[in-house]
Amino acid sequence: MLLRMAAVTLWIATRKGAFALRADAQRRRWTLKGPQFLGHTIHHILQDPRQPKTLLMAAKTGHLGPTVYRSDDRGRGWQEVAEPPAFRRAAAGEPARAVERVFWLTPGHAQEPGVWYAGTSPAGLFRSEDGGARWAPVAGFNDHAMFPRWASGARTPDGELLHSILVDPRDPKHLYLAISIGGVFESTDGGLDWAPLNDGVAADFLPDPNVAFGHDPHCVVMHPLRPDRLYQQNHCGIYRLDRPSRRWQRIGSAMPARIGDIGFPIVLHPRDPDVAWVLPMDGTTVWPRTSVGGRPAIYQTRNGGKSWQRRDRGLPRARAWFTVLRQAMCSDGQPRPGLYFGTTGGEVWASTNAGESWRCLAARLPEIYAISAALH
Amino acid sequence: MACTVHVASPLRQYTGGAATVSAEGATLEEILTDLDRRFPGMRFRMIDEQQRVRSHIRIFIDTHEAPDLKQTVQPQQPVHLLCALSGG
Numbered sequence: 001m002l003l004r005m006a007a008v009t010l011w012i013a014t015r016k017g018a019f020a021l022r023a024d025a026q027r028r029r030w031t032l033k034g035p036q037f038l039g040h041t042i043h044h045i046l047q048d049p050r051q052p053k054t055l056l057m058a059a060k061t062g063h064l065g066p067t068v069y070r071s072d073d074r075g076r077g078w079q080e081v082a083e084p085p086a087f088r089r090a091a092a093g094e095p096a097r098a099v100e101r102v103f104w105l106t107p108g109h110a111q112e113p114g115v116w117y118a119g120t121s122p123a124g125l126f127r128s129e130d131g132g133a134r135w136a137p138v139a140g141f142n143d144h145a146m147f148p149r150w151a152s153g154a155r156t157p158d159g160e161l162l163h164s165i166l167v168d169p170r171d172p173k174h175l176y177l178a179i180s181i182g183g184v185f186e187s188t189d190g191g192l193d194w195a196p197l198n199d200g201v202a203a204d205f206l207p208d209p210n211v212a213f214g215h216d217p218h219c220v221v222m223h224p225l226r227p228d229r230l231y232q233q234n235h236c237g238i239y240r241l242d243r244p245s246r247r248w249q250r251i252g253s254a255m256p257a258r259i260g261d262i263g264f265p266i267v268l269h270p271r272d273p274d275v276a277w278v279l280p281m282d283g284t285t286v287w288p289r290t291s292v293g294g295r296p297a298i299y300q301t302r303n304g305g306k307s308w309q310r311r312d313r314g315l316p317r318a319r320a321w322f323t324v325l326r327q328a329m330c331s332d333g334q335p336r337p338g339l340y341f342g343t344t345g346g347e348v349w350a351s352t353n354a355g356e357s358w359r360c361l362a363a364r365l366p367e368i369y370a371i372s373a374a375l376h
Numbered sequence: 377m378a379c380t381v382h383v384a385s386p387l388r389q390y391t392g393g394a395a396t397v398s399a400e401g402a403t404l405e406e407i408l409t410d411l412d413r414r415f416p417g418m419r420f421r422m423i424d425e426q427q428r429v430r431s432h433i434r435i436f437i438d439t440h441e442a443p444d445l446k447q448t449v450q451p452q453q454p455v456h457l458l459c460a461l462s463g464g
Contacts, residue, residue: 063386063432063459064421080417086425098424 006375008332013042016366027352030361046105047374050113056132058102066101070132083134085118085126106165109172119162123151123179140192154181164220168227183215200248202236218264219326223273233266251305265329274304279324290321298355314358327370342368377451384459390415405445434458
């Protein structure tokens with residue numbers, strides 16, 4: 001059976017601007033475009049699957065505050081939105097929170113075509129109902145009575161981050177999000193109320209590792225065809241959760257002990273909920289967060305995490321100290337999915353055979369923060 | 377009252393590249409409001425939602441740094457919007 005392939009563009013968000021890699025129909029030849037917004041700090045660029053010509057970009061500069069840009073022509077031109085995410089004005093005696101950067105963007109449910117969500121640093125959840133033009137705080141989360149404990153304002157190396165905002169494709173009111181550091185949280189009423197969802201997840205860095213929240217999820221993903229299945233790459237391992245269970249299972253225990261199960265990103269096969277890919281990093285001693293032993297590899301599971309296989313053909317065999325951040329690995333969602341990751345050293349790597357082999361598409365880019373695939 | 381505002385290069389994306397613009401207002405707050413009316417989005421890049429000057433922005437009235445937005449500005453006093461950043 002012939003499977004129809006869409007044209008793929010990889011959007012690359014870097015510390016110094018936005019770049020794009022455009023593929024030919026077979027994903028063999030790639031053309032690098034850009035930079036756009038040279039010198040701007042770009043945290044996330046995402047296509048709207050409901051309106052494929054539309055993209056949003058989360059940006060700031062070293063000097064200037066955070067904002068969001070929108071494109072309605074596949075990224076040729078961008079316009080700054082009218083009201084970027086911002087916390088409400090603090091009342092007397094309240095912490096005066098201000099968005100330092102917009103870190104994460106998520107399109108809303110297919111039945112809510114104008115809705116987008118954004119996650120920020122410090123942790124905040126924001127919603128737009130007009131395609132990203134105007135953003136409002138989600139009071140049910142940001143002003144939740146437990147919020148000061150859920151989001152403690154911990155200053156991790158890059159600040160506290162709200163990320164991995166997930167919308168259940170069966171129900172626009174069913175949402176998940178993650179805070180690093182804070183944990184995973186769930187809402188079943190469109191964001192009016194939230195509850196922690198961290199049972200079974202280790203928090204080895206806390207005095208009491210058996211806490212309800214305070215965990216460090218690095219990346220949480222939901223399978224689009226089986227939304228009851230979540231995977232999580234955490235500071236303390238790789239986990240899977242099959243709802244309605246509330247208890248995560250540590251599937252990273254099946255990783256080779258010399259590699260461990262620490263990393264930032266986790267990516268799912270678009271059609272097979274049992275297939276996932278991770279990119280392990282060194283989480284020992286002082287947490288180098290580089291590829292283990294200087295030998296980068298993808299690890300793949302084909303059975304929901306019961307076992308993992310190393311995939312490193314084409315990747316450097318030694319002396320390659322890659323760091324790949326949580327938003328910097330993706331699939332293009334094609335029937336035969338392409339996999340891509342970008343390094344903080346400015347390299348983009350691709351596999352079009354489910355991770356079996358890899359090749360470098362681009363090098364010498366600025367530090368890569370995020371990669372996403374847009375289909376045309 | 378109109379005053380002259382000197383705009384640092386990172387903010388000129390809002391002023392069409394102009395390094396100097398004029399703005400109306402008797403206080404810094406009024407001047408920034410007028411600038412944002414004419415150059416939408418410019419104010420939020422400098423002033424956060426709690427009305428604080430962002431950490432890498434400095435605003436001078438003539439030769440003195442303004443501690444807050446309540447400062448009065450005389451017509452002959454230029455306002456300087458400066459960007460201060462270290463690191464690579």
